Amino acid sequence: MKMLVTIGRGGTGKTSFVALMTKYFVEVGETPLLLVDADPDQNLGEMVGVDLKEEGKKTISELLVETFLEEGGTVVGVPPTQRIENKIWAYGMHEGKFFDFIALGTKWVEGCYCLPNAALKGALESLTKNYKYILIDSPAGLEHLNRRITSKVDDIFDIIDPSKKSFLHIERAYRIAKEVKIEFKNFYVVGGFRIPEKLDLKALKFSYLGKIAYDEKLEEYVLSGKSLLDLPSDSPAYVSVRGLMEKLDM
Numbered sequence: 092m093k094m095l096v097t098i099g100r101g102g103t104g105k106t107s108f109v110a111l112m113t114k115y116f117v118e119v120g121e122t123p124l125l126l127v128d129a130d131p132d133q134n135l136g137e138m139v140g141v142d143l144k145e146e147g148k149k150t151i152s153e154l155l156v157e158t159f160l161e162e163g164g165t166v167v168g169v170p171p172t173q174r175i176e177n178k179i180w181a182y183g184m185h186e187g188k189f190f191d192f193i194a195l196g197t198k199w200v201e202g203c204y205c206l207p208n209a210a211l212k213g214a215l216e217s218l219t220k221n222y223k224y225i226l227i228d229s230p231a232g233l234e235h236l237n238r239r240i241t242s243k244v245d246d247i248f249d250i251i252d253p254s255k256k257s258f259l260h261i262e263r264a265y266r267i268a269k270e271v272k273i274e275f276k277n278f279y280v281v282g283g284f285r286i287p288e289k290l291d292l293k294a295l296k297f298s299y300l301g302k303i304a305y306d307e308k309l310e311e312y313v314l315s316g317k318s319l320l321d322l323p324s325d326s327p328a329y330v331s332v333r334g335l336m337e338k339l340d341m
Contacts, residue, residue, distance in 0.1 A: 094225040094241060096275075098233060098264055099250030100257055103283040104303050106130070108250055109228045110138040110319040111303075111332040116224055117189045117320065121341070124190035125222040127215075129240065131197045135228045140318030141185045141192045148185060150196025151211060154178045159210070172213030179214060191222075195239070211239050231260060233268050246277045246339075250303075252285045261297060281335065284309075284328065300338060304331035 095112070099105035109126070116124055128135040133150075136142060143150065149157075158175055185192040219225050219241075229236060233247075249264055251257040265278055280295055282302030292299045306328035312319055322329050 092219060092222055092225065093246070094219070094227065094244040095246045095248065096227045096229050096233075096236065096244050097248045097250060098229045098231060099283070100231050100252065100260055101132070103250040103252045103257065103285075105250040105283075106132075106134045106138055106228050107284075107309060107313065107319060107328065108248065108281065108303060108332060109135060109226050111322075111329050112226055112336065113139055113190060114320050114322065114329060115333050115336050116226075116341075118324070121223050122189040123222050125219060125225045126190055126192045127225065127227045127240070128192070128194040129227055129229045129235070131195075131230065133194055133196070136185075136192060136194060137316055138313070138319045139190070139192065140320060141187075143183075143185060143192075143194060146185060149183050150194045151175075151179065151183055152196035154183050155211065171210035172217070175210045176214035176217055179218065212241065215240055231264070233264060233271065233273060236271070236273055238271075242272060243274045245275065246279060247275050248279050248281050248300075249297075250281050250283050252283045253287060253290065261295070265297065300335050302331065304328050 097105055097109050097112075113124060113126060116122060126135060126139060154175060158178055159171070179193060183193055227240065236244075247264075247268065249261050251261065261280055268275060268278070278297055280292070280297045280299045282290075282292065282299070284303045284305040286292075286302045288302070304327040306326055308322060308326055309319065309328045312322060
């Protein structure tokens with residue numbers, strides 16, 4: 092099992108990158124996958140053709156509120172981790188042919204975070220053993236990752252745009268990952284579709300993989316709410332992401 096986390100400021104193409112990675116792993120047979128939408132904007136589901144609400148499923152934060160606030164903090168004989176894991180399987184997960192999908196959601200437990208955070212982290216550690224790859228679409232910062240999801244990942248991908256803030260974000264994200272004690276093997280920088288081809292990023296002190304190609308068809312799919320998994324295999328954006336994955340021998 093490998094855990095891949097994608098971060099980046101809004102508008103860089105972060106979520107599209109996760110969706111295109113999903114398409115790649117499905118096409119090369121590296122399944123099953125678990126997709127985790129940890130971004131409060133919750134766009135990943137639409138980009139991979141999943142609608143939790145339509146399926147009658149709930150976000151993880153909704154399940155945490157129900158489990159630890161509305162139903163009480165503890166149940167004799169049932170560890171908190173097991174309680175929330177059971178709820179996720181039953182009420183919070185889209186189960187598909189090639190990938191499963193969960194979303195953290197926006198509403199979080201007020202007050203003491205310790206019990207729900209620890210329970211969620213333990214439940215996800217148990218859940219993730221069933222998959223070849225875990226793909227996490229994360230908010231721009233990594234502060235929440237160690238508290239709620241995991242303290243160990245394989246690769247972090249930081250998607251950037253051609254702005255000073257985006258370049259500063261690389262340094263900040265790397266520093267925070269170290270500060271909150273997230274163990275990771277690789278930290279990669281990926282140029283979003285707005286990064287000019289001629290921009291020389293080789294001087295970055297982080298490993299620059301390459302960029303996501305601009306793709307009118309992808310923009311059309313995103314605007315119309317179509318799944319990016321249905322993009323043609325010769326789509327420029329998909330071809331570029333496939334090339335990045337092949338470069339990493341994935």
